Amino acid sequence: MTHHLQFYIDGAWVDPITPNPIEVIDPSTERPYTSISGGAPADVDRAVAAAQVAFETFSQTSRADRLALLRRLLDAYNARYEDIAQAVSQEMGAPIEFARGSQAYVGRAHLEATIEALEAFTFDETRGSTRVVKEPIGVVGLITPWNWPLNQIMCKVAPALAAGCTMVLKPSEIAPISGIIFAEVIDAAAVPKGVFNLVNGTGPDVGQVMAGHPGIDMVSFTGSTRAGIIVAKTAADTVKRVSQELGGKSANIILPDADLESAVRKGVDACFGNSGQSCDAPTRMFVPADRETEALAFAKAAAEALRVGPPLDSGTDLGPVVSQTQYDKIQGMIEAGIAEGATLVTGGLGRPEGLDHGYYVKPTVFGHVKPDMRISREEIFGPVLSILSYTDEADAIRLANDTVYGLAAYVQGGDLAAARRVAGRLRAGLVNINYPDWDTRAPFGGYKQSGNGREYADFGIHDFVETKGIAGYGED
Numbered sequence: 453m454t455h456h457l458q459f460y461i462d463g464a465w466v467d468p469i470t471p472n473p474i475e476v477i478d479p480s481t482e483r484p485y486t487s488i489s490g491g492a493p494a495d496v497d498r499a500v501a502a503a504q505v506a507f508e509t510f511s512q513t514s515r516a517d518r519l520a521l522l523r524r525l526l527d528a529y530n531a532r533y534e535d536i537a538q539a540v541s542q543e544m545g546a547p548i549e550f551a552r553g554s555q556a557y558v559g560r561a562h563l564e565a566t567i568e569a570l571e572a573f574t575f576d577e578t579r580g581s582t583r584v585v586k587e588p589i590g591v592v593g594l595i596t597p598w599n600w601p602l603n604q605i606m607c608k609v610a611p612a613l614a615a616g617c618t619m620v621l622k623p624s625e626i627a628p629i630s631g632i633i634f635a636e637v638i639d640a641a642a643v644p645k646g647v648f649n650l651v652n653g654t655g656p657d658v659g660q661v662m663a664g665h666p667g668i669d670m671v672s673f674t675g676s677t678r679a680g681i682i683v684a685k686t687a688a689d690t691v692k693r694v695s696q697e698l699g700g701k702s703a704n705i706i707l708p709d710a711d712l713e714s715a716v717r718k719g720v721d722a723c724f725g726n727s728g729q730s731c732d733a734p735t736r737m738f739v740p741a742d743r744e745t746e747a748l749a750f751a752k753a754a755a756e757a758l759r760v761g762p763p764l765d766s767g768t769d770l771g772p773v774v775s776q777t778q779y780d781k782i783q784g785m786i787e788a789g790i791a792e793g794a795t796l797v798t799g800g801l802g803r804p805e806g807l808d809h810g811y812y813v814k815p816t817v818f819g820h821v822k823p824d825m826r827i828s829r830e831e832i833f834g835p836v837l838s839i840l841s842y843t844d845e846a847d848a849i850r851l852a853n854d855t856v857y858g859l860a861a862y863v864q865g866g867d868l869a870a871a872r873r874v875a876g877r878l879r880a881g882l883v884n885i886n887y888p889d890w891d892t893r894a895p896f897g898g899y900k901q902s903g904n905g906r907e908y909a910d911f912g913i914h915d916f917v918e919t920k921g922i923a924g925y926g927e928d
Contacts, residue, residue: 505646511590559708565893594671613647635648654886694904697902707848735838773811798816821838
């Protein structure tokens with residue numbers, strides 16, 4: 453028996469108050485393979501009420517108690533690791549090895565980083581005669597996307613638990629099964645009832661209800677900038693804190709002294725990973741104007757070396773994108789790039805050869821892209837790379853910052869001092885120099901319309917606490 457048609461509320465699996473099945477589509481076949489239940493305001497009310505009751509006791513638990521809970525959660529997560537990987541592969545099309553090595557792995561890595569952060573986190577300090585205390589903010593609403601399901605679930609749930617908050621989670625209804633398995637992991641870890649609650653459903657029926665609910669003290673949202681604006685406006689009526697990680701159009705500046713072939717190849721791989729469905733993907737590559745022709749040739753070779761195919765096939769590099777909606781959007785953006793006069797270096801419209809069904813997209817590279825083209829300004833969220841040229845360092849920085857987004861940026865170069873200088877002038881929340889290993893201890897979040905707040909490690913815990921000053925506390 454699965455729990456696909458149930459919610460997890462107050463430590464138990466429960467049926468929705470009103471049945472509302474939602475089909476879950478396998479993007480590699482374009483056919484439904486299971487259904488979940490869509491929630492309604494009454495289901496949110498039940499979950500919030502359970503979280504409010506649980507907060508009275510869970511907020512008073514000790515650091516040691518919460519560390520023990522997180523370690524039990526880690527053991528339970530590892531016990532279901534393969535189930536999680538298989539679920540992610542089917543629900544959003546990730547190649548199975550990528551689902552194991554990246555998608556499921558990030559959930560484990562975030563939990564490990566949160567445990568380490570909680571061990572050292574400072575919850576209180578004395579300043580003169582005032583005691584400054586960090587306390588859990590209360591009941592939090594967590595709304596997560598489909599593209600990195602476990603990354604976003606764990607980098608919200610783990611720090612919220614570490615802070616002493618209770619919560620209601622709404623995973624994406626497009627890729628919800630990994631979230632249901634995560635709730636089973638929560639149950640197996642003996643998390644106290646009411647501390648974690650899961651209600652599936654759509655944004656309007658569940659997400660917006662959570663954002664406006666007077667019993668929820670904070671909302672942490674990851675998704676599109678468009679949806680984030682709706683969440684923020686809805687939350688404003690109850691003056692709750694809103695932490696958002698939104699869209700991106702990340703720049704990748706390849707400096708003149710970089711190894712151009714290596715930098716371009718790595719940039720293509722970074723852009724196209726997860727089938728281009730990452731908010732921090734380096735989708736705008738900036739290359740020196742006098743080497744643009746070389747860069748296009750290197751990018752063409754790198755893109756054409758990637759194998760697009762079914763997620764369970766050995767050797768597949770890129771699976772399908774997640775849905776018909778995403779597929780149509782990406783095709784429309786490719787069409788716009790061609791119509792606006794960018795050079796189609798490789799890829800283009802339609803499915804790759806030999807794939808007549810499934811939401812598969814050709815890895816696509818555009819060259820001679822101008823800053824005002826749609827493919828340079830709008831988030832595409834698919835395997836589409838735009839290559840632009842620059843004249844000098846100042847020009848590269850200006851072009852890179854010419855965007856409403858500011859989630860991430862990339863700088864490649866042999867002179868580390870120069871790379872650091874450029875990184876310091878980029879308006880982005882995370883700048884990567886020379887493609888470093890992914891770091892769960894680095895802050896993650898955006899400038900401008902890429903959001904606010906920061907996730908990962910102790911930065912995530914800070915998002916879920918309030919600061920209280922107790923004046924006249926005295927000295928010990």
